[in-house]
């Protein structure tokens with residue numbers, strides 16, 4: 001029986017590439033999307049192998065993760081070996097003093113819910129099965145912002161820091177059960193999310209990256225596919241900086 005993986009936010013960008021690479025690695029993939037079913041169908045058409053299924057859920061809603069986990073466990077015979085929480089929003093919270101309390105608070109809460117809490121709830125709901133099978137993966141697509149912070153994006157940075165520390169804490173708790181937990185911390189990746197800043201400041205952004213380009217979704221996806229193999233068992237607990245050496249020097 002093929003191993004199975006749930007990828008949130010698989011309709012576009014990094015999530016789509018992750019789904020493609022996991023399918024290539026032999027996984028049966030649960031492709032989660034927020035609202036863009038057509039794009040999710042396009043992702044499915046790119047996947048090797050068969051029987052990959054689509055699941056819609058608004059993970060910015062408190063009950064979104066519970067409905068998603070229930071549907072995936074039902075369709076996948078109670079088995080999810082790998083959870084990749086990738087769905088996310090990058091919203092500017094601006095300087096604290098520039099926004100009304102209501103506006104600032106609503107923006108932060110939306111990102112904490114989608115970027116962090118939904119993935120934490122999914123882990124909570126899927127880990128018992130992984131414990132029974134004595135193997136599994138929880139992989140958080142976080143961000144370099146979650147390590148160093150980001151001016152005007154304090155809410156986003158905080159949600160990404162939460163993902164990173166959640167992965168570290170779970171790694172300690174779940175290692176005795178054979179479950180590896182990782183966070184990936186990319187800088188700029190060429191997707192819809194970064195299209196605006198890259199169009200406006202692309203040359204300046206690339207000039208700060210020693211490798212000379214921003215990451216492609218494949219740079220992230222190939223890493224996830226490898227982390228989803230037993231070869232990465234002993235690496236559990238790591239946050240992997242995928243930044244073309246731009247965090248150094």
Ligand SMILES: NC(=O)c1ccc[n+]([C@@H]2O[C@H](COP(=O)([O-])OP(=O)(O)OC[C@H]3O[C@@H](n4cnc5c(N)ncnc54)[C@H](OP(=O)(O)O)[C@@H]3O)[C@@H](O)[C@H]2O)c1
Pocket residue numbers: 008009010011012013014015033034035036037039057058059060061085086087088089090114115141142143144185186187188189190191192193194
């Ligand atoms: N791009 C970058 O430069 C970059 C850098 C560092 C980290 N990251 C992180 O990488 C992850 C993927 O980013 P990306 O660049 O691939 O983003 P993207 O192209 O904007 O795709 C975002 C994905 O999240 C889903 N999503 C958005 N709102 C949702 C909601 N309310 N409920 C459920 N799903 C929702 C979207 O689904 P629908 O389209 O179906 O709505 C889509 O599949 C994010 O967590 C992001 O923070 C990105």
